[in-house]
Amino acid sequence: MKAASLLLFVTFIFSGFALSQQTQSQSPSNRPHFDGQTWWNRVKFLADDKLEGRATGSPGEHAAQQYAIQQLKSAGVEPAGLKGFYQPVKFVSRKIVESGSSLTLINRGKREPLVLGNDAIISARIMPAPHVEAGLVFVGYGLKIPEANYDDFAGLEVTGKLVVVISGSPAGVSGAVASHYQTLAERWKTLKSVGAIGMITIMNPALVEVPWARIALNRAEPSMDLDYPEFAETEGDQLGAYVNPDKAEKLFEGSGHTFAEISALAKEHKPLPRFPLATSLEAKTKVDINKVESANLVGKLPGNDPALKNEYVVLSAHLDHIGVGAPVNGDPIYNGAMDNGSGSALLMDMAASLRKDSANLRRSVLFVLVTGEEKGLLGSKYFAAHPTVPIKSMIADINVDMYLPIIPLKVFTVYGLAESDLGDRVKEAAQSIGVPIQADPEPQRNIFIRSDQYNFIVRGIPALMIDVGAAPGSAEAAALREWRHTRYHAPSDDVSQPVNLDTEASYEEMVRALVIDVANDNHRPEWKADSFFKQYAK
Ligand SMILES: [Zn+2]
Numbered sequence: 150m151k152a153a154s155l156l157l158f159v160t161f162i163f164s165g166f167a168l169s170q171q172t173q174s175q176s177p178s179n180r181p182h183f184d185g186q187t188w189w190n191r192v193k194f195l196a197d198d199k200l201e202g203r204a205t206g207s208p209g210e211h212a213a214q215q216y217a218i219q220q221l222k223s224a225g226v227e228p229a230g231l232k233g234f235y236q237p238v239k240f241v242s243r244k245i246v247e248s249g250s251s252l253t254l255i256n257r258g259k260r261e262p263l264v265l266g267n268d269a270i271i272s273a274r275i276m277p278a279p280h281v282e283a284g285l286v287f288v289g290y291g292l293k294i295p296e297a298n299y300d301d302f303a304g305l306e307v308t309g310k311l312v313v314v315i316s317g318s319p320a321g322v323s324g325a326v327a328s329h330y331q332t333l334a335e336r337w338k339t340l341k342s343v344g345a346i347g348m349i350t351i352m353n354p355a356l357v358e359v360p361w362a363r364i365a366l367n368r369a370e371p372s373m374d375l376d377y378p379e380f381a382e383t384e385g386d387q388l389g390a391y392v393n394p395d396k397a398e399k400l401f402e403g404s405g406h407t408f409a410e411i412s413a414l415a416k417e418h419k420p421l422p423r424f425p426l427a428t429s430l431e432a433k434t435k436v437d438i439n440k441v442e443s444a445n446l447v448g449k450l451p452g453n454d455p456a457l458k459n460e461y462v463v464l465s466a467h468l469d470h471i472g473v474g475a476p477v478n479g480d481p482i483y484n485g486a487m488d489n490g491s492g493s494a495l496l497m498d499m500a501a502s503l504r505k506d507s508a509n510l511r512r513s514v515l516f517v518l519v520t521g522e523e524k525g526l527l528g529s530k531y532f533a534a535h536p537t538v539p540i541k542s543m544i545a546d547i548n549v550d551m552y553l554p555i556i557p558l559k560v561f562t563v564y565g566l567a568e569s570d571l572g573d574r575v576k577e578a579a580q581s582i583g584v585p586i587q588a589d590p591e592p593q594r595n596i597f598i599r600s601d602q603y604n605f606i607v608r609g610i611p612a613l614m615i616d617v618g619a620a621p622g623s624a625e626a627a628a629l630r631e632w633r634h635t636r637y638h639a640p641s642d643d644v645s646q647p648v649n650l651d652t653e654a655s656y657e658e659m660v661r662a663l664v665i666d667v668a669n670d671n672h673r674p675e676w677k678a679d680s681f682f683k684q685y686a687k
Pocket of ligand 1: 523638
């Protein structure tokens, strides 16, 4: 293992050097610290086929970790984990054994099996019961949001039932709040409170990012959970399943409603009818269980202010990706160049750049490269619950994950913009390089809860994630959508794809300005008084 990764590293230096001779560009004055090429060379290492897609707990992920530690060390970052840079994390891995599993619809005595993969997928994110048979109730978006006085379960009897929902949320509920209530843990809290025993999600066709065919192709990928009793958040949940929207009509037979009607309403975020279905469902599930170990990496660049150096600005990114899976066009390696080789490489670049000015940093910067993000933000969940520095000393989290520097830079999209005064800071940092910002133009995509910043947020720490953005309806927006459709969580998110190194350099310059500003300001960032997430800052 060790010898192999050393060999990889030597190869990397050589190829990186050769490449930089051909493509190195001049850095304009508004981004003097970055050239894009250094970053791309790091991405090329992380997304090399030899790292096999960096699946959580895999040798490829471990090689990526060794590389990251080496890069951080050489940038002057000090270890701040439990074993050097490492903070070990234990997982339980679950895989549905389809030969021993089935889903069958029952309608007035008629039994119709659902074809696993084609019609539906059983989720292993929760530990399913071996056998469930229950009536189905369609509950719209399946949300209960006290803050918005919204309740999809009002007036419905769902005790002992499996609820059927369409993904998405109603108009009039803030994207951040709706996202929060769609996390696995919050969903189960709601279902449990109304007596339901599981949930079947029909993917909202208007929100589909990864086509069903690709989701189905990779359904054999194991799911994971943190292997500690304190993180058991779905106990009692007996079934989670996803239904292909193209095949959803059969669930509604005899109900007096159609899925076509429901998806048309959901597309516009309109109120949905809620009603018992005429069908019930029998589920048999066999699960293969394994133990997996990996680690988060934690390092610090110390600040120089005698008092403030004990406070940390966290810069986080996930180093894991989804590994080797079903081949697409003959390629089985899901390299994860943008997801999240990009953010991981940025942390290494930022460490090297900040070191040159570390004497000017008042607070310390904590570099956190987490594992298990693709399995459900698990590494960051563990870190936020068991941080290797005092929880109160982490004043902000700036998370970088798949920000897509693949288009000309015209705007930054900021997730969590209105939630804390970090939003004001990022506006200034972006202005310093002459780029405007915008709030999330597509809040229904739940980006705010789909990366690691979320676990800092629910521990009370103001956080942000920032993407290279695009104005709605623009050519750049179309390019980003196309990327998500074809390359997101596909083997083609690799180093043969085009990237825009000018955009990358500007993105890094903005992050650098933001980190320095937050590290040096007299005041800690604060939640806005009207932020829903302020409640977590105790
Ligand atoms: Zn991902």
